[in-house]
Amino acid sequence: MENTDLVLFENPHFIIDMMYARENNMTGRPVYMEIGYGNKAYVHKNVAQKLLSLIPVLEEKQYKMRICDAYRPPIAHQKLLEIIPRAGFFAATPMRSNHCHGTAVDVCLTDINGNNLDYPTQIDAYEDKYRKQVADGNFDEFFVHLKKARHDYTEATDLQIENRDFLKKLMESHGFSSIEHEWWHYNISDFANYPMVQWENEL
Numbered sequence: 733m734e735n736t737d738l739v740l741f742e743n744p745h746f747i748i749d750m751m752y753a754r755e756n757n758m759t760g761r762p763v764y765m766e767i768g769y770g771n772k773a774y775v776h777k778n779v780a781q782k783l784l785s786l787i788p789v790l791e792e793k794q795y796k797m798r799i800c801d802a803y804r805p806p807i808a809h810q811k812l813l814e815i816i817p818r819a820g821f822f823a824a825t826p827m828r829s830n831h832c833h834g835t836a837v838d839v840c841l842t843d844i845n846g847n848n849l850d851y852p853t854q855i856d857a858y859e860d861k862y863r864k865q866v867a868d869g870n871f872d873e874f875f876v877h878l879k880k881a882r883h884d885y886t887e888a889t890d891l892q893i894e895n896r897d898f899l900k901k902l903m904e905s906h907g908f909s910s911i912e913h914e915w916w917h918y919n920i921s922d923f924a925n926y927p928m929v930q931w932e933n934e935l
């Protein structure tokens with residue numbers, strides 16, 4: 733990695749579970765393993781600081797936070813784009829993805845044993861049946877399903893909505909911004925001030 737302000741984020745209150753380091757993600761491939769990056773959560777030091785500020789709440793509520801994506805090497809983003817070459821699925825270029833700047837995280841809360849709380853969808857709206865459809869080039873059902881990932885989706889159960897809204901309130905009160913179409917995605921709002929970070933097969 734270049735000489736940057738990114739730091740490796742590790743803390744017992746957080747579960748590092750990068751979805752693109754495993755096969756059960758929408759691409760069906762462990763892209764972070766394929767490029768030699770692995771299951772690591774690098775973030776800009778300002779993001780790390782905001783995540784650490786969540787700890788008193790996590791302790792009080794007896795929760796942990798699962799991090800399913802953080803910094804994403806641009807070469808990994810490029811690979812994701814090649815595997816699913818469909819506009820609107822991933823940011824059009826690494827430059828446009830918060831993740832490639834180290835300023836975004838994809839997260840959910842879990843109980844103290846690491847079981848995800850109940851949300852309207854999985855992170856990334858992942859489900860194996862949609863992954864298979866998408867691999868076949870059929871996006872129709874998945875795009876309908878994606879509506880459930882929005883913050884304004886109201887057809888979920890009360891508990892799912894409560895958990896989604898709690899996460900949003902928590903993250904926003906600790907300096908993160910949300911985006912309306914992905915309940916799991918949080919970033920620092922002025923990410924344009926943070927450069928994209930290259931990663932070249934070594935740290």
Ligand SMILES: [Zn+2]
Binds near residue numbers: 801831836837838918
């Ligand atoms: Zn994200």
